[in-house]
Amino acid sequence: MGKGSRLYFRLVSKSVVLHTTLHNFTMRKLVLSVAMSLDGFIEGPNGEYDWCFIDKDYDFAEFFSRIDTIFVGRKTYEMSSEMEGGPAGFPKFKEYIFSTTLQQVKDGATLIQGDIKSEVTKIKQEEGKDIWLFGGAKLTTSLMNLGLIDELSLAIYPILLCGGKPLFSNIKDRTQLSLVNTKTYSSGIVSLTYNLGQK
């Protein structure tokens, strides 16, 4: 499995589909959808993704059908830029790149540099489908601490990595979650979807 397809798979998981038919009537949701070990890591101690196998029963199309926009942090943007357009089968999304250091981003993408809270709130209020928080860790922390993430969709892999990069770090406050969906795969992956309350 290549670097591109691994990243691609890591960041995709199952989600609730109800919202797809409602997106014109409610504010767009910002969804953090990611693969995680049972002990809460998204990378092993040496940056490993090899534990993150592709489950043949995963329905990528279902998740993609509710998304038309992705949020990408600077590091993830630079990594995915090396993929020459991304892995095969990746739909065309509207991309927002978050960075305090970049001066410009690729054609078609939008650079977000200013007040994240007001910029993201404005995007969420626009008409459209839901938004996928594609990564990475620093952007996730910022958006969590600003209370801007609406949904977590975690694919829990049947492994203890016992170290590495935790999905959540430097989050200021404990966060209550509301479970909205679970799905168990024969491979041993369990998909858990939660709503987050507003701060």
Added chain:
Amino acid sequence: MGKGSRLYFRLVSKSVVLHTTLHNFTMRKLVLSVAMSLDGFIEGPNGEYDWCFIDKDYDFAEFFSRIDTIFVGRKTYEMSSEMEGGPAGFPKFKEYIFSTTLQQVKDGATLIQGDIKSEVTKIKQEEGKDIWLFGGAKLTTSLMNLGLIDELSLAIYPILLCGGKPLFSNIKDRTQLSLVNTKTYSSGIVSLTYNLGQK
């Protein structure tokens, strides 16, 4: 909720019951059954357990019916000794206390001080029901690293604690798990049960 009942509940979760009827024909299993936040903590940053509510749908009796023995680390033993016999409804288990410093333990309990691997293997080979690894963190680490834990039964609470005591720390090797059971509760708790392979 008192300290005793909190501890009592934290360490109990649902499990697969098949083994109860088979225990005379297979080696006893050592089961780590514990409540954990979605981000992998068993205590908050200041030792909090207040997130660990009691779920009225939890079937304690089912878990207790397959257990007749508990393993307890020194710190957990000293903490539970303050409970004057433990919380109401706690069945009478055979207790093994693991400590390198204690010289004696209460009547009826057995102190394990020597070679943990051979002592635990001997107990697991004895006739009896399964064994509950009651706590705490240091004993869990030792038993994990020796490959002596057979089953994880984790009650995943719908909260991000964002810090505190991780369930697993200082585990030497990544550990592949085999999912055997999931159960979702209306409270938002998800119970995940995994088998561990032998090292």
